[in-house]
Amino acid sequence: MLHVLTHNILPVFSMLALGYLLGWRGLFTRQEAGAVNRVAFLLLQPALIFPLIASVPFHEFHLDALGLYILCEVASFLIAYVVARLVFAREKAEAWLLAMAVVFVNSLLYIWPISFLIYGEAAALPITAIVAWDASASFAFFIITTDLITNPSAGVSGAIKRIGTNPILISIVLGVVVNLSRVPVPEPILTAMHFAGAGAAPLTLFALGVILSGQRLMPSPVVAGIAGLKLLAFPALVWGSLSMAGVGGDWFDLFVLNAAGPSGAMAFALAMLHGVRTDAIAPVIIWTSTLSLFSLAILA
Incomplete structure (x- = not known):
């Protein structure tokens, strides 16, 4: 566990901590x-996602395991x-966004690089399945619903237009x-995307750390309650559901690992x-990012 923590998890977490x-x-x-995050969001994350999705074997997805994970999210x-x-x-x-923080894990920029360091190529398929779901369906759902809750007069069409121009969804x-x-895909294009995509996770985590550094750290009851649901209840539900369904191997290990990740x-x-x-x-994001260091090390 200590080796996994020091050699695989802390190096990824260090960019968030350094930014903070x-x-x-x-x-x-x-x-x-904010400027760094904008560059990472508009340019580097699409460059990371596109070759990931373009090459993943969808026919090898364990749809039963993914379906159970989605039900646990709901x-x-x-x-x-x-x-x-x-x-x-x-x-x-x-309340809507606090609940979102319980189920919307930092899969692409945090769990994916950690799982790849630990499991190697075996991590690509299960984590990519979750990334594809969360970055498309979940992402779109929360953008539309939050827009409607906070600005009901704008209607669904305005939110859908914003989604249609989102570079991550386009990729x-x-x-x-x-x-x-x-x-x-021509090899030079893939090479350029791999080169650019490698900077997506560290730059985004660093920018997030800087932005969060201006927030209070003291955990209130609501912070403790939501963080507890994120770090304990959600992964426990995923673990129990997959266990009862007989899901095993890398799909079980990596789905539970992802569920235990930070908001x-x-x-x-x-x-x-x-x-x-x-x-x-x-503070929920800060505390789950910090405390998940230990849960991820144990599960990995």
Whole structure:
């Protein structure tokens, strides 16, 4: 466990921690981090995703395991939303995004590089299956619903238009088209994408650390409750569901590992975009990113 922590998990986490430290010391500003994050989002993440999706063997997906994982996401989201609304009395939009933080894991930029370091090529298929689902269907769902909750007069069409121009979703669609049509991608293009995509995770994690450095760390009851649902209840539900269904091997190990990962930054980004309070959402991301170091080391 110690070797996995020091050699596979901490090196990835270090970029988030470095961004937090340098942001806290004032060496990097929130505006600078926003610019870095924009470059990573618009250019580097699509370059990382496209060759991943274009080459993945969809016919080898364990749809039963993926379906169970999705059902666990739905169940955990509903439970977290009810808890945030009824137990912690949070407003609708904030409760929605807190529940999102429970199920929307930082799969692509955090779990994928960690799992690849630990499992090698075996990690590609199960984690890519979750990335493809979360980055497309879940991502679109939360963008549309958050938009409708915070701005109901805008209608569905406005949210759909924003999704249609999202570079990550475009890269996924293009990757699927190329994959299914078996159109070969020229080697120089793949080389350029691999070169650019390698910077997506470290730059995004660093920018996230800088942005989060301006948030309070003290865990309130709502932060502790939501973080507990994320780090304990959600992975336990995934573990139990896959165990009862007889799913084994890498698909079981990596799905549980992914479920135990930290909350993704998208809930925080959507809160910032729509003016939703972030005093609970931001600490949830910070604490789950920190505490998941130990759970990921144990599970790996």
